[in-house]
Amino acid sequence: EFFFPYNRKMWRTSLRGMGYGWTSWSVPVPTIADLLAGARGEPRTGLGYNPSFLYPRSGGIGALVSALSSGVRDRVRTATRISRIDLRKKVAWSAGEEAFHFDAVISTIPLPEMARSCVILPSGVRAAASALRWVKVLCVNLAVRDPAATHGHWVYVPERTYPFFRAGFLSNVSAAAAPNGCASVFVETSFPSGARVNVGMEVHQATDGLRRMGVLRPGRKPDIVEPVLLDPAYVVFDHARDAAVGRVREHLRGKGAFTAGRYGAWDYYGMEASMADGIRAARDAIRKVRGISA
Numbered sequence: 001e002f003f004f005p006y007n008r009k010m011w012r013t014s015l016r017g018m019g020y021g022w023t024s025w026s027v028p029v030p031t032i033a034d035l036l037a038g039a040r041g042e043p044r045t046g047l048g049y050n051p052s053f054l055y056p057r058s059g060g061i062g063a064l065v066s067a068l069s070s071g072v073r074d075r076v077r078t079a080t081r082i083s084r085i086d087l088r089k090k091v092a093w094s095a096g097e098e099a100f101h102f103d104a105v106i107s108t109i110p111l112p113e114m115a116r117s118c119v120i121l122p123s124g125v126r127a128a129a130s131a132l133r134w135v136k137v138l139c140v141n142l143a144v145r146d147p148a149a150t151h152g153h154w155v156y157v158p159e160r161t162y163p164f165f166r167a168g169f170l171s172n173v174s175a176a177a178a179p180n181g182c183a184s185v186f187v188e189t190s191f192p193s194g195a196r197v198n199v200g201m202e203v204h205q206a207t208d209g210l211r212r213m214g215v216l217r218p219g220r221k222p223d224i225v226e227p228v229l230l231d232p233a234y235v236v237f238d239h240a241r242d243a244a245v246g247r248v249r250e251h252l253r254g255k256g257a258f259t260a261g262r263y264g265a266w267d268y269y270g271m272e273a274s275m276a277d278g279i280r281a282a283r284d285a286i287r288k289v290r291g292i293s294a
Contacts, residue, residue, distance in 0.1 A: 260281035
């Protein structure tokens with residue numbers, strides 16, 4: 001069994017309460033020929049959205065961001081958290097109370113956080129934003145010297161005997177991710193948004209799971225461990241999500257705030273879809289400022 005135990009483990013909610021919008025691109029739809037081949041026990045290749053992909057030769061996926069930003073770094077302000085936004089007066093304030101006046105906004109921060117940042121918001125819109133759900137993910141990154149075994153690029157783990165739902169091996173994707181004889185490994189464990197996470201305990205369980213999986217040799221500890229909590233990580237597609245997201249985004253758009261990307265649109269996007277959505281939002285914002293109808 002895979003589909004149901006894996007998704008229960010990842011989404012941390014009853015699957016009966018979820019819609020299916022998140023499956024549109026992430027779950028492959030087999031053809032009749034695929035089904036017949038599977039019944040005969042014949043292997044099939046090329047299924048899914050990413051059976052092959054490109055990855056930077058060095059620098060990790062951050063190399064993509066560096067290349068995209070190379071021509072605008074002197075015009076882009078980073079590490080400045082926006083604490084509140086007045087869409088009527090068209091001004092935003094940083095956590096340090098610095099004011100930024102704008103003609104239009106492109107927001108890629110999580111949609112519930114964007115709604116909370118708005119100083120004026122209709123009660124119905126605020127209630128819709130408050131109803132949005134998600135799971136957070138603890139990603140434990142490990143540097144392993146002389147690993148026992150690494151399995152492909154990543155593996156999905158539906159078994160309850162392991163705490164994580166996915167394990168990945170970046171050094172199998174790119175040799176530059178680890179020195180020779182070493183492996184760059186990550187495991188991911190999901191939690192409901194309100195759950196408290198005992199990071200130390202989860203790191204211990206992750207290393208124990210990798211040892212039982214055969215990645216770590218008996219008695220061997222990873223040389224480096226770097227846990228990172230992603231909150232939010234995955235949008236929960238419950239039955240209320242579509243109407244709530246539509247209401248919040250439509251209101252913000254009408255006020256000149258264009259939401260985009262995995263978290264701004266509150267969707268289940270891959271990187272390429274998030275990038276395309278950002279381009280779309282930028283074009284919409286330009287049309288808004290210039291008074292051009294969509």
